[in-house]
Amino acid sequence: MKVVNANEMREIDKRAIEKYKIPGIILMENAAYALLEEIERLNGKRITIVCGTGNNGGDGFALARLLLIRGYDVEVFCFSDPEKVKGDARINLDILLNMGIKVYNDLNKLENSIRYSDVVVDALLGTGLSGEVKEELKNVIDAINKGRLKLSVDIPSGINSDTGSIMGTCVFADITVTFECLKLGHILSEGKEASGKVIVKKIGIPVSCIEEQSVKIFTSDKEYPISLIKKRRLDTNKGDYGKVAIIGGNYKMSGAIILALKSALRSGAGLVCGVFPKTILDRVGALVPEAVYFPCEEKHEHIFLDDYCLNILFQKSNAIAFGVGIGNFDELLHPLQYILEHYEGPLVIDADGLNVLSRNKTILKSAKSKVILTPHPGEMSRLTGYDIDYINKNRINVAKSFAKEYNSIVLLKGSSTVVTDGEFIYINRTGNPGMATAGSGDVLTGVLVSLLGQGYSPFEAAILGSFIHGISGDRAYQKHGYGLTAMDLVDNLGFLFKKDIGSIKLE
Numbered sequence: 001m002k003v004v005n006a007n008e009m010r011e012i013d014k015r016a017i018e019k020y021k022i023p024g025i026i027l028m029e030n031a032a033y034a035l036l037e038e039i040e041r042l043n044g045k046r047i048t049i050v051c052g053t054g055n056n057g058g059d060g061f062a063l064a065r066l067l068l069i070r071g072y073d074v075e076v077f078c079f080s081d082p083e084k085v086k087g088d089a090r091i092n093l094d095i096l097l098n099m100g101i102k103v104y105n106d107l108n109k110l111e112n113s114i115r116y117s118d119v120v121v122d123a124l125l126g127t128g129l130s131g132e133v134k135e136e137l138k139n140v141i142d143a144i145n146k147g148r149l150k151l152s153v154d155i156p157s158g159i160n161s162d163t164g165s166i167m168g169t170c171v172f173a174d175i176t177v178t179f180e181c182l183k184l185g186h187i188l189s190e191g192k193e194a195s196g197k198v199i200v201k202k203i204g205i206p207v208s209c210i211e212e213q214s215v216k217i218f219t220s221d222k223e224y225p226i227s228l229i230k231k232r233r234l235d236t237n238k239g240d241y242g243k244v245a246i247i248g249g250n251y252k253m254s255g256a257i258i259l260a261l262k263s264a265l266r267s268g269a270g271l272v273c274g275v276f277p278k279t280i281l282d283r284v285g286a287l288v289p290e291a292v293y294f295p296c297e298e299k300h301e302h303i304f305l306d307d308y309c310l311n312i313l314f315q316k317s318n319a320i321a322f323g324v325g326i327g328n329f330d331e332l333l334h335p336l337q338y339i340l341e342h343y344e345g346p347l348v349i350d351a352d353g354l355n356v357l358s359r360n361k362t363i364l365k366s367a368k369s370k371v372i373l374t375p376h377p378g379e380m381s382r383l384t385g386y387d388i389d390y391i392n393k394n395r396i397n398v399a400k401s402f403a404k405e406y407n408s409i410v411l412l413k414g415s416s417t418v419v420t421d422g423e424f425i426y427i428n429r430t431g432n433p434g435m436a437t438a439g440s441g442d443v444l445t446g447v448l449v450s451l452l453g454q455g456y457s458p459f460e461a462a463i464l465g466s467f468i469h470g471i472s473g474d475r476a477y478q479k480h481g482y483g484l485t486a487m488d489l490v491d492n493l494g495f496l497f498k499k500d501i502g503s504i505k506l507e
């Protein structure tokens, strides 16, 4: 499913109107019918509609007419001078006035109307919002937020369509009905919560008109990532599913590599090898008997990896992950550089592996193979030098430009994980806040290296891995709520790896 920013949506609308000669008023009417369809499902009779002066308000005026004609009890509000309403929105406002409908401009009346209405429709500000919400609309937004059921037209008023940030204040909708394409603001940052359930409706724009926009950002409808999952043949053996190595662990952090090893096994790898200091062999061996081990010396509290043992590992592995629980030590930079320069298979760098990399990120440029980097915003901050706040507000651009410069796949973790190869961007929407728990990143690393070992391309592995990781989190949430732990994620990983994958139904 494509995701656009405000400017791309404007271009698409403009192309529909100017090149395809579809009058804007028809698109607005279709938008109003799309809204009507959703309101009819809600079984409410009393509807309050709050309109702004732009086309978002125009959708609201048109909707008011359609509802009135059908006998709904509707009250319409607009808190600006009607003279400021222009174009298609003006036409729809005038029709209402010609029908003898009053459009109120009174905050007390609005509060009262909302108190007695079943649904309040927020048609105040759409993709045309610029800057912070003006002072005079703040009370209006507060009043809307008191509504029993809030339906936002296109995007909750006050949410920035490109970043999902709250521009001073915003409507927190239960339902958002948007047109033709998801907007970035629906799925990023605070916009994800403020949008509630998002419903995308067609309003008569030809598919070719959208395709001409060559949108580079997409998100998961459930079908796409599932369609990537390879079927397993009946006549098959473990050699067909990869030999993967996970390098990490130290005496103080043995749990990370245990989680990653278990996850790699649960997501289908044929053979999984743990490469860690000898000091934790008993612990790892007891908890992951299905793995094989490559215990190494330990020096100054971290694993000791010389070129000789790395070369042996390269022979044995068709994908490697480096970093879970390894510790952040200067001495680990050399082995990481050696792996990048000599290993020809795909590689995942995670956790402390990324912190080690931050000491000299230019070594990435000498990588022989495609690397997946899986930073959370803190690790991304160490890699790029940007502060965390900046990264969170510019997730897409930060991830994209890093991936492009270092010719790698970046998987920037968080509530909407961003995966990019430097050109295309996938935004993952599975998962939940319960996954903000120690060890859940280690689980993701295990999944990713397992998929790479099974022959998925690095970009596919990163898309599918983030999707599966989130689904396992959502399943774990069903059982454990926000008390879920990383091991619960591991237990749920197998769910999507089934023979009848095509018939699995996800919520």
Ligand SMILES: NC(=O)C1=CN([C@@H]2O[C@H](COP(=O)(O)OP(=O)(O)OC[C@H]3O[C@@H](n4cnc5c(N)ncnc54)[C@H](O)[C@@H]3O)[C@@H](O)[C@H]2O)[C@@H](O)CC1
Binding pocket: 013, 014, 024, 027, 028, 031, 052, 053, 054, 055, 056, 057, 058, 059, 124, 125, 126, 127, 128, 129, 130, 131, 132, 133, 134, 137, 153, 154, 155, 179, 203
């Ligand atoms: N043909 C089209 O372009 C279509 C547009 N549609 C609707 O049109 C919307 C976009 O319309 P517009 O571009 O007119 O923009 P909006 O209606 O989203 O917003 C523009 C209005 O908001 C005011 N405004 C902007 N920033 C503000 C701020 N910070 N504080 C207070 N007021 C502020 C402006 O003065 C202007 O009146 C979409 O969200 C969608 O709902 C739909 O009708 C479908 C067709």
Ligand SMILES: Nc1ncnc2c1ncn2[C@@H]1O[C@H](COP(=O)(O)OP(=O)(O)O)[C@@H](O)[C@H]1O
Binding pocket: 351, 376, 413, 414, 415, 416, 417, 430, 431, 432, 433, 434, 435, 436, 437, 438, 439, 440, 441, 442, 443, 444, 469
């Ligand atoms: N609110 C959330 N919604 C969805 N996924 C989340 C949320 N919080 C965390 N996650 C996911 O959980 C994982 C946490 O990884 P990370 O921060 O590296 O944790 P750790 O280092 O403790 O293993 C990431 O994949 C992240 O995307």
Ligand SMILES: [K+]
Binding pocket: 056, 122, 123, 124, 125, 126, 152, 153, 154, 155, 156, 157
């Ligand atoms: K709105």
